[in-house]
Amino acid sequence: MPVKNDKRTRILKAAVKVFAKRGFYQAKVTEIAKAAGVADGTIYLYFKSKDEILISIFDEEMEKFIGKIKAEVAGDANGLEKVRTFVRSHLSFVRQNPRLAQVFQVELRQSNKFIKEYSGSKLKEYLGLVAGYIEQGQQEGMIRPDVHAGLLKRVLFGALDEVATHWVLMKNGKYDLDESAEQIADIFLRGVAVARN
Amino acid sequence: MPVKNDKRTRILKAAVKVFAKRGFYQAKVTEIAKAAGVADGTIYLYFKSKDEILISIFDEEMEKFIGKIKAEVAGDANGLEKVRTFVRSHLSFVRQNPRLAQVFQVELRQSNKFIKEYSGSKLKEYLGLVAGYIEQGQQEGMIRPDVHAGLLKRVLFGALDEVATHWVLMKNGKYDLDESAEQIADIFLRGVAVARN
Numbered sequence: 173m174p175v176k177n178d179k180r181t182r183i184l185k186a187a188v189k190v191f192a193k194r195g196f197y198q199a200k201v202t203e204i205a206k207a208a209g210v211a212d213g214t215i216y217l218y219f220k221s222k223d224e225i226l227i228s229i230f231d232e233e234m235e236k237f238i239g240k241i242k243a244e245v246a247g248d249a250n251g252l253e254k255v256r257t258f259v260r261s262h263l264s265f266v267r268q269n270p271r272l273a274q275v276f277q278v279e280l281r282q283s284n285k286f287i288k289e290y291s292g293s294k295l296k297e298y299l300g301l302v303a304g305y306i307e308q309g310q311q312e313g314m315i316r317p318d319v320h321a322g323l324l325k326r327v328l329f330g331a332l333d334e335v336a337t338h339w340v341l342m343k344n345g346k347y348d349l350d351e352s353a354e355q356i357a358d359i360f361l362r363g364v365a366v367a368r369n
Numbered sequence: 370m371p372v373k374n375d376k377r378t379r380i381l382k383a384a385v386k387v388f389a390k391r392g393f394y395q396a397k398v399t400e401i402a403k404a405a406g407v408a409d410g411t412i413y414l415y416f417k418s419k420d421e422i423l424i425s426i427f428d429e430e431m432e433k434f435i436g437k438i439k440a441e442v443a444g445d446a447n448g449l450e451k452v453r454t455f456v457r458s459h460l461s462f463v464r465q466n467p468r469l470a471q472v473f474q475v476e477l478r479q480s481n482k483f484i485k486e487y488s489g490s491k492l493k494e495y496l497g498l499v500a501g502y503i504e505q506g507q508q509e510g511m512i513r514p515d516v517h518a519g520l521l522k523r524v525l526f527g528a529l530d531e532v533a534t535h536w537v538l539m540k541n542g543k544y545d546l547d548e549s550a551e552q553i554a555d556i557f558l559r560g561v562a563v564a565r566n
Contacts, residue, residue, distance in 0.1 A: 334526060
């Protein structure tokens with residue numbers, strides 16, 4: 173018998189598949205239950221609604237991904253390199269998880285609840301990472317002091333997010349996401365760096 | 370008696386108000402009709418569905434805005450300056466049209482039809498403008514030849530789009546959008562420019 177927590181994980185995994193395949197609005201809780209191998213009623217023991225499943229997927233995947241990025245930047249020498257690692261990791265996560273990317277880039281955006289009510293704590297934490305790397309780069313004298321970290325975290329996220337969405341909508345074919353990451357990091361870092369003489 | 374075309378325009382204007390106030394999903398065609406001062410049935414003479422109204426708003430506003438930007442960059446000396454004008458105009462359009470911004474940045478994204486079926490011809494044309502300015506800058510020797518205009522148009526649009534959405538969701542309070550435009554243009558242009566010696 174799987175423990176309770178396993179069931180929850182199975183439901184979330186199944187929901188990613190169902191949302192990616194059928195779309196969030198079309199997906200039915202009963203389909204998720206079937207894919208997870210649990211009774212319909214079991215789902216409601218863990219989640220109040222389909223929206224709550226979606227938000228849980230987002231929060232838990234973001235939590236894992238935040239941990240992964242923190243570990244990856246640990247070896248970087250300075251804030252500039254951390255920003256570069258962040259850009260690479262963001263797009264390589266998208267490339268390696270096409271189903272999850274479909275759910276995050278397309279389905280999630282269509283949940284009214286997510287857009288209007290989600291507190292966004294995990295997203296804030298994620299954006300906070302980049303802001304921190306930018307500020308570190310400023311303290312190290314490598315990023316210009318007039319660069320506004322609070323704005324720039326959003327600028328960089330928006331750029332990556334748009335490229336990721338386009339990649340998903342193009343059915344993953346048109347882009348080399350790793351190459352895109354190099355160019356985006358390169359341009360962003362040249363843009364914010366203190367001019368070298 | 371207003372001519373047919375006036376009715377259509379009135380319906381679209383009323384729809385912007387209703388969508389911005391009530392949200393796209395909650396909005397009812399009958400509310401749009403009331404706000405436009407036409408009978409419910411009249412709306413269906415011009416539009417097949419609520420989604421079609423939304424897409425028409427987008428297409429027509431984009432068409433006007435594309436014309437406006439083309440006129441504005443006409444006086445710019447080179448591709449770099451045209452990119453700067455584009456960034457300024459994008460965010461100043463958002464600032465000057467808060468209701469339309471709410472519809473474009475929030476409501477539009479929740480239309481399944483828009484996300485999955487919209488051919489995006491106006492959006493493509495809009496993105497094509499930036500790509501053209503970047504290519505012009507490359508021909509002028511001011512933008513590095515390794516910069517990928519097809520990727521960069523999306524990077525810049527994504528950045529502006531995210532900042533615009535945040536501004537809308539924050540109820541227009543937190544940002545000075547004009548100042549943000551200057552910083553975004555500055556960083557982007559430093560990032561793509563040929564290094565000066």
